[in-house]
Amino acid sequence: MSDQVSTDKFAYNFSICVSPLFGSVSPKRLVEFLELTRLLGVQQIFFYDFSTSKVVRRVLRHYEGKRWVTVIPWRMPKEMSSNIWYHGQLVVHNDCLYRTMAQSVYTAFHDIDEFIVPHSKDARTYSEIIPPELPNDTCGYSFVSAFFDPLVATQLPDDVMTVFSTARTEVISIVLTKVMVMPRRVFEVGIHHVSKQLLDPWESRPFNPERALLHHYRDALDDYDMSCDSWVKDTTIRDHYMPELNIRMATAVEALKL
Numbered sequence: 001m002s003d004q005v006s007t008d009k010f011a012y013n014f015s016i017c018v019s020p021l022f023g024s025v026s027p028k029r030l031v032e033f034l035e036l037t038r039l040l041g042v043q044q045i046f047f048y049d050f051s052t053s054k055v056v057r058r059v060l061r062h063y064e065g066k067r068w069v070t071v072i073p074w075r076m077p078k079e080m081s082s083n084i085w086y087h088g089q090l091v092v093h094n095d096c097l098y099r100t101m102a103q104s105v106y107t108a109f110h111d112i113d114e115f116i117v118p119h120s121k122d123a124r125t126y127s128e129i130i131p132p133e134l135p136n137d138t139c140g141y142s143f144v145s146a147f148f149d150p151l152v153a154t155q156l157p158d159d160v161m162t163v164f165s166t167a168r169t170e171v172i173s174i175v176l177t178k179v180m181v182m183p184r185r186v187f188e189v190g191i192h193h194v195s196k197q198l199l200d201p202w203e204s205r206p207f208n209p210e211r212a213l214l215h216h217y218r219d220a221l222d223d224y225d226m227s228c229d230s231w232v233k234d235t236t237i238r239d240h241y242m243p244e245l246n247i248r249m250a251t252a253v254e255a256l257k258l
Contacts, residue, residue, distance in 0.1 A: 117236055
């Protein structure tokens with residue numbers, strides 16, 4: 001059973017759907033997310049703007065002008081917003097799933113403090129680890145995660161957090177996962193999983209963490225299946241992306257007057 005369609009029919013090979021933006025979003029962290037995500041091989045990033053500052057909106061408009069960011073205003077009734085998880089994160093994910101179904105070969109779903117990062121020595125971008133066409137029993141991949149706690153970093157310049165946050169939890173979470181899917185094979189996504197594929201044979205498969213790992217840059221939490229008592233050094237971002245990321249960050253920060 002196959003739905004093989006020429007990838008030439010799609011505008012993008014890789015897209016990302018970002019959870020609703022709200023609250024105190026750091027403009028520089030947003031720029032870092034955008035520039036590193038671009039280095040990873042993503043062609044289009046979809047943002048849902050629930051409530052952001054003027055400077056964050058200015059950053060988003062700057063990248064919209066580069067034609068690799070799409071910003072969707074995200075408004076909800078006040079009584080609903082206070083009673084729905086993360087300002088409608090699940091609704092946003094599924095709206096974005098259907099928006100990208102005819103546009104992108106692959107779509108990933110995560111926040112701006114998360115990156116799906118290739119860990120193979122010879123791979124830097126998604127096209128080097130993700131096949132152009134999935135097997136007939138697969139709708140996408142699930143990536144396990146580790147916390148990279150910025151407070152544990154020994155050196156943390158303001159402009160390049162991911163380069164210097166090299167301490168990650170030794171324990172890898174098989175619960176706090178994020179997915180990258182072929183959207184035309186998926187009916188519904190959850191926050192950490194595929195809820196329902198379009199056809200039963202198309203299942204979400206775990207991706208080997210030795211080939212790619214979800215980096216989550218935030219304070220570590222001892223919940224679900226995680227333990228934050230033991231840390232290991234992980235310099236993947238520094239080793240693979242630092243020179244170009246530094247240049248891109250400096251150029252963008254200067255252009256945006258951040």
